[in-house]
Amino acid sequence: MNTKPALRETRVDAGPMLDATDRRIIVATQEGLPRVRQPYHAVARQLNISPEEVISRMQRMLDTGVIRRLGAVPNHYALGYQANGMSVWDVPDDCVRELGKKIGNLDYVSHSYHRPRHLPDWRYNLFAMVHGRHRAEVESKVMQIAELLGDADRGHAVLYSTRILKKTGLRLGG
Amino acid sequence: MDAIDRAIINNLQGGFPLSERPYAEAAASLGLDEDELIRRLEILLAQGTLTRFGPLYHAERLGGALTLAAMKPPPDDFERVARIVNGFPEVAHNYAREHEFNMWFVLATEWPERIGEVISEIEKATGYAVYNMPKLEEFFVGLRFEA
Numbered sequence: 001m002n003t004k005p006a007l008r009e010t011r012v013d014a015g016p017m018l019d020a021t022d023r024r025i026i027v028a029t030q031e032g033l034p035r036v037r038q039p040y041h042a043v044a045r046q047l048n049i050s051p052e053e054v055i056s057r058m059q060r061m062l063d064t065g066v067i068r069r070l071g072a073v074p075n076h077y078a079l080g081y082q083a084n085g086m087s088v089w090d091v092p093d094d095c096v097r098e099l100g101k102k103i104g105n106l107d108y109v110s111h112s113y114h115r116p117r118h119l120p121d122w123r124y125n126l127f128a129m130v131h132g133r134h135r136a137e138v139e140s141k142v143m144q145i146a147e148l149l150g151d152a153d154r155g156h157a158v159l160y161s162t163r164i165l166k167k168t169g170l171r172l173g174g
Numbered sequence: 175m176d177a178i179d180r181a182i183i184n185n186l187q188g189g190f191p192l193s194e195r196p197y198a199e200a201a202a203s204l205g206l207d208e209d210e211l212i213r214r215l216e217i218l219l220a221q222g223t224l225t226r227f228g229p230l231y232h233a234e235r236l237g238g239a240l241t242l243a244a245m246k247p248p249p250d251d252f253e254r255v256a257r258i259v260n261g262f263p264e265v266a267h268n269y270a271r272e273h274e275f276n277m278w279f280v281l282a283t284e285w286p287e288r289i290g291e292v293i294s295e296i297e298k299a300t301g302y303a304v305y306n307m308p309k310l311e312e313f314f315v316g317l318r319f320e321a
Contacts, residue, residue: 018237026231032219033228035212037195055192058229062192066235069188072215073226079183086271086278097311104313114311115242122244122275122305157273165268165277166260 017064021049022057029058081131085138085158087145088124090117092152096126099152103128106148108141123155135160175223178206182214183223239286241308243293245277247300252276255300264292275305 018026024047033039040058044051061067076084091099096114103126104112112128128145132138138158146153181204191199201211218224234240247255252270259265259279268279283289293304 026236029228030231031228032226033190035197035216035227037197037208037212039196040192041194051194059192061229061231064235065232067229068232070192070229071186071188071190071227072183072218072224073228073230074183074187075222075225078221078223097313100311100313112313113309114313115307115309118305118307121246122307159271159273159275159278161269161271161278163270165256165270166265166279167267 018061018066021047021053022061022066025054025057025061076131080133083132083135083138083160085130085132085135085142085160087128087130087142087156087158089126089128089145089149089153090123090155091126091149092154093125095152099149100126102148103145106141106145108132109145124157130158175218178204179214179218179223182211182218233282238282238284239289240283241281241289241306243279243281244275244305244307245296245300245302246275247277247302249276255302258299259296262292262296264288 025043028043028046034042036042038051040054041051044054047054058067058070062070089099100112100114103109106128108131110129110131112126115125115127117123117125130138130141130145132141138160142156142158146156185204186200190196193199195208197211198208201208204211206214215224215227219227245255245259256268256270256277259277260268262281264281264283266280266282268277270276271278281289281292283292289306289308293306296304
């Protein structure tokens with residue numbers, strides 16, 4: 001696994017900026033682009049708008065972060081990354097952002113999030129999804145994170161998923 | 175999967191052009207021709223090596239609301255609770271995890287107010303607390319899986 005810089009840095013809430021045409025484009029492309037030489041023309045024909053409009057609207061969605069990225073979405077299980085541990089950390093609130101960014105930059109962490117604690121039941125405020133080919137690999141990576149955090153690590157746990165109970169995906173209804 | 179497939183997976187996880195002939199442009203950057211790239215993508219998708227080829231939309235920015243929620247039903251009541259939770263259309267994913275907090279699910283609703291309502295409804299229907307853990311901040315760098 002390797003990490004390249006994020007393709008977007010903006011943090012604008014673009015939700016309200018989406019109009020009905022944007023939504024039609026999203027519904028038409030959320031399962032993928034057609035594999036034809038002119039995919040945006042194909043989408044345009046389907047929606048009865050011009051290809052230029054499809055391209056410019058998708059460009060704007062990419063610029064505003066509505067589209068995170070455009071390209072291949074690999075199945076990480078198929079690539080051999082079968083052990084995914086949700087690591088959770090109790091770090092001081094005043095440095096959660098700094099530490100979150102540091103952890104988010106590690107090449108084996110897909111996302112790191114600041115989430116609320118629920119004391120006394122749940123003390124962890126920083127989440128990082130750690131990917132590996134097997135548990136031992138995930139565990140050694142979690143140890144690396146612990147070292148990186150040093151004294152800021154006031155406690156952590158790794159929660160492995162044992163079963164998918166439901167997976168319908170997030171879809172915009174068309 | 176050969177070296178060319180690996181190059182496709184490793185280099186095309188972002189930055190696919192928004193242009194008249196995007197496959198031709200992407201193929202050129204990999205030293206392939208347009209039809210060869212399209213053919214290989216079809217195979218990688220059919221094999222399940224790629225789940226999708228196209229835009230990856232940012233769910234929260236589509237205007238809806240999203241949260242992660244956790245529960246800790248006792249193991250002997252787990253299946254009943256899972257059935258109730260899964261019965262809510264707002265529950266998009268639900269995972270069993272090894273921990274006292276043994277059930278983790280993503281709630282996606284069209285309107286932000288609905289998140290709190292669904293949480294109350296689940297608590298009422300199951301008799302257990304739901305711990306709402308929305309993200310307060312995301313540190314996203316865009317992990318690329320290497321084939």
